[in-house]
Amino acid sequence: MSNLDQSDLRPVIQLGQGDPSAFPCFQTTSVAEDAVEVALRSNEFNGYAPTVGLFTARKAVAEYLSKDLKDHKLSPDDVYLTIGSSQAIELIISALSCPKSNILLPRPGYPMYEAHAAVSNIEVRHFDLIPEKDWEIDLDEVEDLADENTVAIVIINPGNPCGNVFKYQHLKKIAEIAKKLGILIIADEVYNHLTFGNNPFIPMGNFSSIAPVITVDSISKRWIVPGWRLGWLVTNDPQGILKKHGIIDSIIGFLNISSDPVTFIQGALPQILEKTTDFFFSKITNILRKSADVCYDSLEDIPCITCYNKPEGSMFIMVKLDVSMLEDVFDDVDFCTKMAKEESVVILPGVAVGLKNWLRISFAIEPESLLEGLGCRMKEFCKRHAKKK
Ligand SMILES: *Cc1c(COP(=O)(O)O)cnc(C)c1O
Numbered sequence: 001m002s003n004l005d006q007s008d009l010r011p012v013i014q015l016g017q018g019d020p021s022a023f024p025c026f027q028t029t030s031v032a033e034d035a036v037e038v039a040l041r042s043n044e045f046n047g048y049a050p051t052v053g054l055f056t057a058r059k060a061v062a063e064y065l066s067k068d069l070k071d072h073k074l075s076p077d078d079v080y081l082t083i084g085s086s087q088a089i090e091l092i093i094s095a096l097s098c099p100k101s102n103i104l105l106p107r108p109g110y111p112m113y114e115a116h117a118a119v120s121n122i123e124v125r126h127f128d129l130i131p132e133k134d135w136e137i138d139l140d141e142v143e144d145l146a147d148e149n150t151v152a153i154v155i156i157n158p159g160n161p162c163g164n165v166f167k168y169q170h171l172k173k174i175a176e177i178a179k180k181l182g183i184l185i186i187a188d189e190v191y192n193h194l195t196f197g198n199n200p201f202i203p204m205g206n207f208s209s210i211a212p213v214i215t216v217d218s219i220s221k222r223w224i225v226p227g228w229r230l231g232w233l234v235t236n237d238p239q240g241i242l243k244k245h246g247i248i249d250s251i252i253g254f255l256n257i258s259s260d261p262v263t264f265i266q267g268a269l270p271q272i273l274e275k276t277t278d279f280f281f282s283k284i285t286n287i288l289r290k291s292a293d294v295c296y297d298s299l300e301d302i303p304c305i306t307c308y309n310k311p312e313g314s315m316f317i318m319v320k321l322d323v324s325m326l327e328d329v330f331d332d333v334d335f336c337t338k339m340a341k342e343e344s345v346v347i348l349p350g351v352a353v354g355l356k357n358w359l360r361i362s363f364a365i366e367p368e369s370l371l372e373g374l375g376c377r378m379k380e381f382c383k384r385h386a387k388k389k
Contacts, residue, residue: 013373035271045267053081158313175207196289197312208236
């Protein structure tokens with residue numbers, strides 16, 4: 001990316017997205033690279049795969065996810081391979097589309113849900129995540145928003161954009177409300193196991209005996225290979241509710257007419273899931289923990305920014321911007337535009353994820369560059385634009 005200000009020779013610091021694959025310290029494991037190479041050279045994966053995905057890969061996903069499930073086990077038939085979790089999101093939203101239906105989405109959230117709901121003509125109703133309560137869901141609001149046309153609630157855990165991790169009791173309450181409302185839960189768990197605080201990651205699938213759960217996940221974030229485009233949609237439905245309501249048929253119908261993830265990446269998946277070592281995973285979470293610390297400490301030091309939580313998972317933090325303390329910055333978009341122009345630091349205005357005058361910052365970059373971006377450049381920027389007393 002070239003600098004907006006041509007006279008600024010400093011490198012651009014990209015804190016706007018969650019793709020750290022370009023940094024050497026975030027390189028994927030050789031286990032994954034070798035698995036792809038072997039699959040590619042085997043000559044076994046040059047053809048089309050079945051529309052639901054290769055059986056061996058579906059089986060590997062079922063086993064991988066079942067390790068974290070307490071009272072039910074997944075079967076390969078519960079797993080549908082997709083082009084990243086992005087396609088899994090598109091798939092489930094279109095499978096749920098019917099006249100007058102509505103879906104409950106988090107605010108702040110992940111805008112791809114809103115985009116696909118719009119395409120599928122599903123009405124969106126937003127519930128709030130509460131910053132003072134570690135970004136837990138406002139569950140009373142969920143109950144008030146829902147009606148007989150509500151089909152599902154989406155939860156993103158570990159959280160993008162908030163960097164929070166839901167506790168067991170909160171997840172259980174979400175499941176109980178879903179049961180009461182007669183809706184299904186879509187659990188976006190693409191940051192599963194990318195946790196580095198006090199709360200461990202608990203899959204929503206553990207509560208599927210209470211309400212049906214559809215999990216969306218991929219190798220993009222945990223293995224830091226978003227360009228490999230492999231994800232999955234998984235039905236956790238021990239009571240067969242999704243099948244009874246035709247959702248499974250709808251999912252298969254969608255897959256029959258859409259394109260599939262690359263076959264040799266599917267072929268490599270069993271090795272990737274089975275052979276990746278804990279050493280790799282803990283190396284990544286250790287870097288993220290350190291980056292989250294640097295990020296939090298640097299932001300805490302800036303007067304016009306309020307941090308509500310120290311990130312415990314994913315790669316992001318949401319912080320509140322007090323524009324009234326700044327002289328010539330009107331709102332979050334203006335702040336981000338001027339930061340990019342004057343400091344070559346890219347961050348996302350909160351309005352893009354549903355909260356005006358907040359900022360979403362990714363800390364998934366090398367800790368040194370993060371310190372330079374936030375501790376030096378952003379701090380200087382805020383000082384320079386501060387209102388004179
Ligand atoms: C990155 C991301 C996705 C999509 O990732 P894929 O690369 O398509 O697997 C989905 N949901 C959230 C919350 C994300 O951050």
